[in-house]
Structures are given as C-alpha cells and as structure tokens.
Amino acid sequence: MILNPRRCAGSGGSASGRPAAGARARTLLNVHNTRYAPSGMVCSVDHLASAAGLSMLERGGSAADAAIAANAVLSVVAPHMCGLGGDLFALVHDGGVSALNASGRAGSGADPVRLRAEGHRRMPHLHDVRSVPVPGCVDGWAALHQRHGRLPMADLLAPAIRLADGGFPASPLMVAGALNAARRPGGSDFAGVRAAGDRVTRPGVARALRAVAERGRDGFYLGEFGQGLIGLGAGEYTEADLATPGADWVEPLKTRAYGHDVWSMPPNSQGYLLLMSLAIADGLDLPASPHHPAWAHLLAEAARVAGHDRLDLLHEGAKDLLDRDEIARRRALIDPRSRLRLRTPAEQGDTTYLCAVDGDGMGVSLIQSNASGFGSMVFEPRTGINLHNRGIGFSLKPGHPAEYGPGRRPPHTLTPALITRRDGTLRAVAGTMGGDAQPQILLQVITRLLRHGEQPGPALAAPRWRLGTGGTGFDTWEAPDDAVLDLEEGGSWADGLGALGHRVAALPSGSSFGHAHVIDVRPDGMLAGAADPRSLVGSAIGR
Template identity: 85%
Template sequence: MHNTRYAPNGMVCSVDHLASAAGVAALDRGGSAADAAIAANAVLAVVAPHMCGLGGDLFALVHDGSVTALNASGRAGSGADPARLRAEGRTRMPHLHDIRSVPVPGCVDGWLALHARHGRLPMTELLRPAIGLARDGFPASPLMVAGARTAAGRPGGGDFAGVRAAGDRVTRPGVARALQAVADGGRDGFYLGEFGQGLIELGDGEYTAADLAAPTADWVEPLRVRAFGHDVWSMPPNSQGYLLLMSLAILDGLGLPGSPRHPAWAHLLAEAARAAGHDRPALLHEDAKDLLDPGEIARRRALVQPAGRLRVPVPASDGDTTYLCAVDGDGMGVSLIQSNASGFGGMLFEPRTGINLHNRGIGFSLRPGHPAEYGPGRRPPHTLAPALITRPGGALRTVVGTMGGDAQPQILAQIITRLLHHGEEPGQALAAPRWRLAGGGTGFDTWDAPDDVVLDLEEGTTWADGLAALGHPVRTLPYGGSFGHAHLVDVRPDGMLAGAADPRSLVGAALGR
C-alpha cells in the first residue's frame, strides 16, 4: 500500500504508468529530467484528459544547480468583458460550458520553454510515444470512465463515446494531429494551426489571432521559505504556492506532536492552513508581492492555538489536475504540474481536434476593481502549486506535488511535514490518510467563507474525535482521489533516488533506471 521505489540513475513519477514509462525511456536515450517531464506530460495529455491536456496550463520548478520557475499559465482573450458577465447577473465566473472561463491554454508554450532551456533530445522524439497512443489507442483508466460518459455527450467529445469500462480502447486522432503539429512546427504549428483556428471560431470574439500569437510562458523568480531545516520552494503568484510556504513556515515555529497519528498534529496543520489562507481571495492575483513577509508569518502563527479552533475574519470579497516529477542521473530535478482545473475542464472541446479546454478562468473575480478581475490579457489566480525542496547547501532534496484544487497546499504540507520532520519514507508519507479543508463543493471555493469550512478526514485517520473536541466540524470520506494524487522523488545524501506514486491514482507509477 505504501511502496517506495529506489533507483540510482533517474526516476519519473506520475499518475499513469504509460506516462512514467515514456519519461524513463527519454532518460534511457540520454534525455534530461526536463525531457522526461515533457515526454511524460505529453502522454498524460493523451491518456488523462480528465485531469490535464493540451487545453490546460502548466507550472514547473527546475533544479539544475539553482532553482528556477516556469509560469505557463494562459491569459484571457482580448474579448474578455467583465461588464457583460455582470450585466447577466453573474457574481462569479461561469464554472462549466462557457468559453469566457477559458484563458488561452499555456501547456504547449510551457513544454517549448522548458525544452529550449533544459532539453537535450529533439521535441519530435519526446512527443512520439504520445502521438502513437493518441493515434493507435490506449486503455481507459479507471479514473477516466465516469467523466468520459459525460464528456462524450458534449459537442466535440466523440473520442470518449466508446468508453464503458476501464481498459476500453480510446483513440484521439485530433490530439495526435495537434501533437504532430507541435513536433513539426513548434508553437506556431499549434497556436496558429488547426487548434488555434478552432479556438478562435469557438470563442466567437473572445480571442484574436494576436492573442494566440503571443507566447504565454515566462521564467519567473520562485518563492522560498526555510522550514524543518530545508529550503522549500514554490511558484509565485498567480499561483497559490505562497500558501504552502506560509503554512510550513508557521508550522516550523509550532510544537508538533511526535506522531502524525495524534489529533493535535492534524489540528495544528489545519489551523496553520487556515491562518495562511483565510484571505486568499483578497490577496492572490498575478501582481501580488511580499506575501511571505516574516513579520506577517509571525503574526499569523500567533493566531494558531493548540487548544481550540481559531476564528478568522471573512474576506472582503472537485479540482482535477495532474502532477509529475522527474530526476535524471546528473541531478536535475523537475517538479511539473499541469491542469484542466475541473475534471475535463469546462466541458468544452475545440471543434477541430477534440482537445478539451480548461476552465482556469474560474479563478478570476467579477468584483469591479479587484486586482484579479477578469479582463483582457490577465492571468487568473491559480491553485497549481508545485514544490521543490533543497538541502541547506543548495543540493536537491525532493521534487513533490499534487492535484487537489484549493487543497493542494494542505496536502503538500502534510506530506512535506511527514517527510522532513518525521523522517517517513516517500511511499509511507504519500499513502497515509489525509485531511483537507472543504468549502461549498466545487473544490475551488474553500476560502469564500473560511469560518464555515469543514475538515474532511480520509477514511483510516485517527483524528476524528480529538478534532471534534477542539471545535472542528469534521466528516469522514472514503480513501481516494478526493484527497489528491501526490507524487515525489527524494534524493538521498548518497545520490540514491527514492520515489513513490500516490496509490489513490490506481494506475500511477514510480519508475526508475
């Protein structure tokens, strides 16, 4: 149930064994960890449309002697008009079936930027396994089946019409053509080719050709905090990565119980998450600065009480994603997360290729003047928050991340605390039951009313009675993907790699060489 895999010369962990195998094959051919990550993500873009794809966004952290961060999240089109949505009586962005919640997808730009800086193998070679699976067919995963039935009923969702059970063969010829267009023509082959033209048509004024001609990937300065004797890194805004780092910095100054089985352990971690995140709707936008001020961290740490649940002020105003990580024999590590936001995304399909489109625009605000207000060329607040850990001297320790909507920082805080503070093995830290803070039900509304959140506990925890006595509203849910799919590779001091894929993913794999 909690197997850790070991390898001396490279490792790839992902939610699907086909993707992990493609990544390891790239390493075997002399590719870098970046090559492995691209090859694995390309396969996931084919076989895991219920989590990610060419119609979604991408973030990555890379350790190659130093830590760099890649933001490949798309921007709203030139036709973005918040006044029109408000005139329709909307107070928040449409969740499904509305092109206005679809920023220009950044995934392909992310691959190309990562490859340009860190790749060794030709892009054609990296995309070949994904193209073959899309053209010739792949087995439907158990997690795809339920969503595929819904997707098949949407315009453009015909690729999934024959999916009835796990193992059914699925082909995606339009996706194969799109991947081949990237291999042959780079970004123009994709954004200005068949996919781009179809997106403009579907958008009906939301996008212009200039919107698609502008690259969406930027190398940015990562954020960092010191916690549990290590440096933990994540993405800057528009990512919510600061919530993970603030939570860990708060925890590093608290007296945690010796065992994660103690209810006080879950209590303190949950309260650190609430102290860090309660005002996220007001603070998180693409231009946010100074979110990890030490004085502010100390102020929020003081809010956490060992003997009870804190009350936090109401702010002024089931996600699906996939995470993968790769480490190569030269020590480069890549922590990459790629997402549709909600399951198959907005349940909209680009009509020419059948690529399902993300709904990451749900992160925008419709409040006039809000710094994250929906508007042309803007990036929405993002739940995607990959993580990377270095030792005090700067050497790579861990690449880690998870899916899980708003709960991503909460899940990662639990895993990282288990790994760094309690010394658990990767497989043990990933398999252990988790908690999450739950809001209104979409997986993206946790912080709308932070005092009303319920503490969801995964089946198998030992915390329920103790947390209820401390004032937490709790409920128990089945063990599974509602609590994320996390993966990690840990680099031991002697260079041996120890990794694990989340057992909740059912077909995930940590593969090494």
C-alpha cells in the first residue's frame, strides 16, 4: 500500500530542520562528489567544522585532534544537532580498534517513582530537566585527547572560541528551530536568527570552551556550567555527579560482513542493530542492483528482524547480542517474497556525525548528539548551552533493566561505524544522524560501499528508506509491525515494495533521512570521502 506523502516528524538524531523541498533536494542529491586526498581528510556536517579539523592535521595533529576541533566548532555552530550539553561516542583505529563511551549518567536525584506519580508513562520528551543525564561531550574530548591527541587542547578549541565570540552564519537547518529556542529561558543567543546567513554569537559557549582549554574537564563540570546545571536541576544533580569523569574506554562490538570486519559501539548504544542487520543481510541473496525493490525489501526486513525487540534487549548491561545462532534464526524468518508479520507484543537529530583520518593511518569515527533537535529545549542559564534529552531512552516500567535511576546510562541511538580489512588495516569510517534509523541508514550505505563497490559520493547521495512511525523518531520499536517504510523521493522501489506487502510513504529528500559521512581508505592509502548532500553545508576536505 502506498500512503500519501506526509511531513516527517523529528527523527532525532532526526529531522534537525525541514526536509529540503522537492526540486532543490533533487538537485542536491544529484551531487555525487567524492573528494580525494593523499594524507588526511575530515568530513562533517558543516564546512567551518571540517576546515577547523583539517587545520589541525596541517599543524601535525592526529585524527583525534582533528575530530575534537571539528566537534568543538559544531558545538558552537550546530546547536540544533549537538553541543556541549550532549553526549559523545567514538571509535578509533590506531593499529587496533578502541571504543569510547562518553554518554552521561542520570543524576543522583533521579526518581522514577515521582515521574510515575505525576502520570508519566514514558520519560518527558521536552522541557523537563529530568530527561537530561549529565552531558558527556566534554569528558569525551578529554579522554580522546589524553589517549590520542598531539596538540594542546587550547589549540584544538581556538577555532570554536573565535566563532562563538566573533559570530558565525546561521546554517539553513538551524533556522527552523531557532525561533522556538529563542523563546525558551536561556535561549537568547538565537533571538536574531531569521534566515540562513544571519550572524549568531554565543558568548556563554565561548566562556565554557575557554574554561575547558584552561582547566580541562573540571573547568566545565565544576565551573560556571556545572554550577548552573546543579541550580537548574533543583536536586537532580550533585557536585559529586559532575566531579566524576563520565567517559569510558570500552570493548567495541564487531561482525563479519561483505568480506570485512564492521565495528560499532556496545550497549548502551544500539550499535548491535547495525552489526546484526549487516550479518543477516550478508547471508541473503541481494539483487545485483540497489535499484531493485527486492534490495530495499531484504535490507528493511533485516533491520526489522534485528530490531523488533530492541526495547526489551537494549540496556547498559546487555550482553551476547550478536550470537551467531540467533543471527541465523532471525535471518531464516525473512521471506524474499513478502513482508514478515512479526507478531511480537510491543511495550509501551538531533545528532551530528564526523570522521577524520590522518597521514599515519589513524581513523576516528565520532558521533555527538543532543537527541532531538535543540535537545530538551532546556538551557543552562549561565552559559546558554542547550541540554540534550537523551534520558528519553530510559524506561519508566518498574524493574525494567533500562529503568530511569541514579547513575544509570540510558539506551542510546548513537551508532558510529568503523570498517577494517581482513588484515586489520583501516578500510572506512562511517556514521550518520537519524535517531532510531541510524542503523538502517548505515546498513544501506555500507552495503552500497562494500557489496556493490560504490564510491562514497554516490553511496551517500542515493535515495534511502527508513522505518517510519510519524512520531518522534525514537519510537520505531514500540509497535514494529506498524512501521511504514518511508521512501525518499527519487527511489525506484515503491511499486515493488507495495506488492511485497509493505506500506510505504513517499517523503521529500532531506535531513530526515540522515546526514551520513564516509571516508574510505583505498588499498594504496589514498583517501576517498564524501559529506552527505542532505546536510546542505557539509564538507569533505583533505590534504
């Protein structure tokens, strides 16, 4: 069944702005540019951020330095996607693969009983500080810099500080949410934003970045920002919550797919969904052409059988999510001739991704997020930093392993990816924004890259599908059999998918289908990268 076109809801890590209108979007997505560079590359959603990262590579910095510098700029110029008030995950290839979890924990005052007594069945989506775990971004920078940095932190943050003080042009995707942000207490930085290119200054963010440059993570968490957060929380957080570093180096997950090892984050990230979907798809008889409806059908079914029980399985302590026998069992459920009825009882971005590779072969796949657009739409009052709402991943069901509670990390949609060859050398770094859809988007991009041999530019510009709900973008798995296949305009799958039993909806091209970026490392060491054209101002640049 083909549904009428409908406006996308936020897909957190989702629709960080309105989808680009038809003709304009089609023009953008026809840009298949793959950039090449011999000794270093940075891809991000904003050209100012990519330029800052590249400048660190040119000064002898590592890929980690470039990633921190680019992310710091994004924390200033892309508050509708990420920032100092959000969380961070990263994968690093430096001979081996390591994983950094810098997602924040709920404060000591987290009280699920109180929320349930107020009538909440799920965590508040907006305007409630209880959905704001302690932001992990700055702790992530500190940990990444300590292990892999070469340049002083002050140098890495200098471009971001200059932009926050002197001003930067509002991006087209910021404008959509800036008016609402400006109406919230603490959101005055965005009061003058009316159109793309308007100058924006963020003096409070500049002060916070200077505090990090001068005093490290304590300058942020125990300084002006931290004290403002404690006051705003009114008991949700203690100074001890903020004094404890919140970033951990953890063991990454990996799976074998398309002749490569694909790596992602362990729980509390949903990275296992990407890896399970790829492992399932690797054993399916995919058509030779991605234009065939069966290609979209089989990949979408792989994503559905991988994720239908995510709400039950994903929590910080989840183990053994990539069991080979279970992957085979789920693969066997897929019917190439029709959509599967799961019959599973259901319980009741924004995000930005960037990647960097340096001349020594270090690769960094970094994803950083507010969750929904400007996040919770709660602003720390002293610095004006908007706070994420990653706490929406918690459950309010008593006894659930992901129940909201003191010191706990919520289930997370953030899903960075890193790919290595059989000999362990770096093949690619990849990631996207997109809320629940992040594994689905990467499943398509990585399949195009590895299975079909596409270059990064065409692989990113190609039309996409996603499992849609018309809701927040974080509710896909509440009723997995009700999900519609949202199809981006320009695709060739609609009629064939309808015949296979899918309900499909045509949507305009745009950021609701993610902002993915890829750097592919060729066997001779040449770098081939691309930034997603849906980001409008994204940039892949190298040296």
